[in-house]
């Protein structure tokens with residue numbers, strides 16, 4: 001039996017028991033504590049928390065989503081951290097929404113279309129009897145051999161049938177993306193798991209500012225698609241920092257006659273008034 005330790009979360013003063021071979025995040029989830037998280041692979045930094053006392057270890061080495069400076073300041077990534085003593089952790093809790101069932105499904109590549117020299121729009125088709133419920137902003141994992149998985153944001157709005165759109169950037173030598181660009185063919189099967197993540201669009205009346213860089217535009221495209229369908233009077237501002245796949249996507253939206261949608265080619269070119277409103281550090 002693996003050793004167990006107690007983790008106390010502040011300021012909530014809730015405690016859970018954690019086995020040494022289970023990440024603190026996984027144990028917290030089992031204990032019903034809604035901690036923020038997204039990739040569960042040490043990359044995105046969403047599960048960052050401050051370790052106030054105790055010792056953790058990362059079995060696969062320091063996670064890429066935590067800088068040495070953050071480590072020095074006492075931050076840990078709970079999705080990778082294994083407790084090696086009792087811990088006191090300062091973490092925020094999130095408001096949970098009713099989540100759709102997480103499913104593992106086969107999908108077929110039906111279309112691939114270059115959006116830029118290194119970004120591909122990938123259209124996957126799910127079995128028609130197995131729809132995937134998700135919310136705009138969420139992502140899915142492509143399951144690879146050997147238990148490896150890669151995460152991709154869904155770029156289409158929900159309820160658009162059995163096809164899913166992903167925007168995939170080629171990473172030279174990447175275990176998944178190099179094969180996707182060079183050798184996988186239309187018709188190939190990919191196993192996916194989803195929906196995952198808590199990045200979501202919330203209906204409302206307040207203006208929304210969307211800021212994206214590169215394929216970070218994908219979840220925003222899903223949200224904009226949903227907003228166009230539902231929040232017909234809401235003001236939406238879209239800014240992007242790097243070349244956006246096919247600028248025409250934005251042109252298409254701006255051409256819908258919706259004066260509320262304003263696009264700007266880059267944050268640097270945004271109107272001065274808006275820059276004052278939006279200035280600050282954006283962490284992903």
Ligand SMILES: Cc1cc2nc3c(=O)[nH]c(=O)nc-3n(C[C@H](O)[C@H](O)[C@H](O)COP(=O)(O)OP(=O)(O)OC[C@H]3O[C@@H](n4cnc5c(N)ncnc54)[C@H](O)[C@@H]3O)c2cc1C
Pocket residue numbers: 038039043044139150151152153154167168169170171172173174175176177178197215216218
């Ligand atoms: C929540 C979430 C959502 C994501 N959504 C998308 C998305 O919509 N579109 C998308 O293209 N990717 C997305 N990613 C990244 C994606 O999951 C993979 O990490 C990426 O496609 C690389 O996979 P690979 O197997 O080809 O490369 P790997 O074999 O994993 O990596 C090969 C090498 O490239 C480095 N590397 C990995 N990713 C990057 C990167 N992004 N930039 C620079 N170097 C890198 C690795 O450190 C490694 O050295 C998302 C990741 C997360 C956590």
Ligand code: FES
Pocket residue numbers: 036037038039040041042043044045046047048065077078079080
């Ligand atoms: S959930 Fe992404 S780093 Fe932990």
